[in-house]
Amino acid sequence: MMHLDRDVCDRARLARDPRFDGLFFIGVKSTGIYCRPICPARPPRPENIVYFPTAAAAAAAGMRPCLRCRPETAPGTPAWNGTSASVSRAMHLIRQGALNDGSVDQLADRLGLSSRHLRRLFRKHIGATPNVIAGHQRLLFAKKLVMETDMPITQVALASGYGSLRRFNAAFRKGVGRTPSRMRSSRSQTRPVAASGVRCILDLSYRPPYDWDRMLAFFQRRAIPGVEHVSDGTYRRTVRLGSGRGEIAVRHAAKGFGLTLEVCLTDDRDLMFTVERVKRMFDLDANPQAIHSTLCHDPLLGRLIRQTPGLRLPGSWDPFETAVRAVIGQQISIKGAVTQMGRLVRQAGKAYDTVEDVRLTHFFPEAAELADMDWTAIGMPGARRKTLRLLAEKVDSGALSLEGTAGLPAFIDAMTQIYGIGEWTANYIAMRALDEPDAFPASDLGILKALQEGPDRPTGKQASARAENWRPWRAYACMYLWHSLEEAG
Structure with a gap:
């Protein structure tokens, strides 16, 4: 690249x-x-x-x-993909604001590297240091807020990761060539902002094709009662980030290639993280051209892609929430898993009061809250309750990280060490919670059924062998294979 x-x-x-x-x-x-x-x-x-x-x-x-044309509104570039896995993971963390309050040394520690080696990797694969990348990220995000919201300039500076208004103004003038106030005065329209906290509307671009209707249907079938809701073409959910609280709403933009994100948060410092999490949740930075060019070499996948060219990989807001969902969903229907997730939220989730959507009533419980919960109140097999309790305890104690900073093989190994979690569950969590494009639950019955071309259904080992030609996009192949079963049904 x-x-x-x-x-x-x-x-x-x-x-x-x-x-x-x-x-x-x-x-x-x-x-x-x-x-x-x-x-x-x-x-x-x-x-x-x-x-x-x-x-x-x-x-x-x-x-x-x-x-x-405002380059800050372009879909995120995957220019570092296919180079160093460590660089790719570091870039995702930087885009979520990891260097706004932290140092390169701390970032390297999260990746299990020395800071010197991380800088060497960035010079080799990106041509710039992590701090340069982070600084440019902050500048373009600030420019987006100046142009698309009516947030006060001081609030824009804090939400973009600048420690002071003076630093922000200096960086803006140097990088853009105008002051923030002059830039804002050139706009043709305004959008509302609340008097306290963050309330704004932002446009997030994608590269076509993008099948929004099927993405929305995926989330609607799995929406957690009280936490998520889908209606009138809009996905809504409650969000909790440290001490910050709020909700988001995502819908397709009225025109062009993009989604419209409406954010309501109590802490403006959470805005950059929220935007990046939503972009990953709805897979907005994917490069369909690269994905399709690899998968189309398989005759079956080529036919499925031609029929439905815009499928994406649905991510998740909260990796821990998705891990819990995956465990609860083992060997039961989607509807049954949604019912049990709703019971869990009512039992352990913190209440959320809002006038925006009365159907959003709770936050999903954090790991510490589930670790201390009375699991006997949830109707599920004892073995599954044990698995969920162990999962919550490991995440709460820090023994298990759901950031995926160690890479896919290490993550699969760590997950399968937990009682009741096998490779299928671990790969599913990696697909949705970590946005791992190459995760592949080879033993999934749906995948094996979709690959069946004669009287004999392939084995997981045979599916894995065939999928070697789909790397590094095996997770996208899963989505097409699963969707083919829905169409056939």
């Missing part, structure tokens, strides 16, 4: 193809501006164009973001 094919970039730029939005950026040497491939401005002279794999690389070269 660090060495872009100029001919491919030229064709995508001239066609303004939205499928390439965010995969590279266009720098114009004569103006010092960098743009998205879909920028509506008049194309520059070819000799003045230089291509960059990331917005951060363009900024590091002294370029400023275009005020017309």
Whole structure:
């Protein structure tokens, strides 16, 4: 990705193809501006164009973001994917604000690396240090808030990870070339903001195709009573981040390729994390072109992709919540699992009062709350209650991390050490909670049934062997195979 094919970039730029939005950026040497491939401005002279794999690389070269196409609104670039797994995991943490209040040393500790080695990996694979990447992330997020909300400038600075208004103003003028107030005055519309806390509406882009209806249906079938609700084309849920509280609502944008996120939080410092979590939850940074080009080599998957080209990998808001859901859902129907999740929430979840949606009544319990819960009040087999209690205790004590910073094989090994959790459950958790694109529950009966082409159903070992050609997108193959059963039914 660090060495872009100029001919491919030229064709995508001239066609303004939205499928390439965010995969590279266009720098114009004569103006010092960098743009998205879909920028509506008049194309520059070819000799003045230089291509960059990331917005951060363009900024590091002294370029400023275009005020017309707004690079901060492009889908997240997966430029680091396929390089170093450690870099990929570090990038996800940085985008969630890991370096806003923490150091590179602390980030490296979370990844099990030395800070020196992490910096070396970033120089090799990204061409910039972690702090440079984090600084550019903060700047573009701040620009997005200035342009899309009416949050006070001081609140924008805090929500973007800046420690002071003075630092924020200096970084904004240097990186954008305008003051935040002047930038805001150029807008054509405004959006409401609450007097306290954070209440704002943001647009989040994706690369087409994207099957929003099927993504929404996936969440609707699994919505936890009191915590989640889907109606009128909108997904809503309660959220809890440390001491912060609130709720989110996600719907498809009225026009263009994107989703609209409505956020209501008590702590503005949680906003950046919330936005990144929602983007991962709805898989907005996926590159369908790369996924389809690999999976289409399999005749069955090729046919399924042509029939439904926009399937994505549904993520989750809370990794622990998804792990609990996966354990409860073992060997029972989706409807049965939803019923039991509702009972669990009513038993251990904290109450939530809101005037926005009366159907949102609780927060999902944290690990400490489930570890201390009276499990006899939940109607389920004793072995499953034991597994859930062990899971909650390990997460609460820190013995088990659900961040996925150690990589997929290490995560699967750690999960399967817990009584009652096998490889199927561990891989399902990795798919949804960790957004691992290569997780693959090979023994899943639905997958084996979808792969059956004759009288004999394949074994898990045979499915694994066939899936080797689907790497690193085996989780997406799962989604297409599962969806084929729904269509057949």
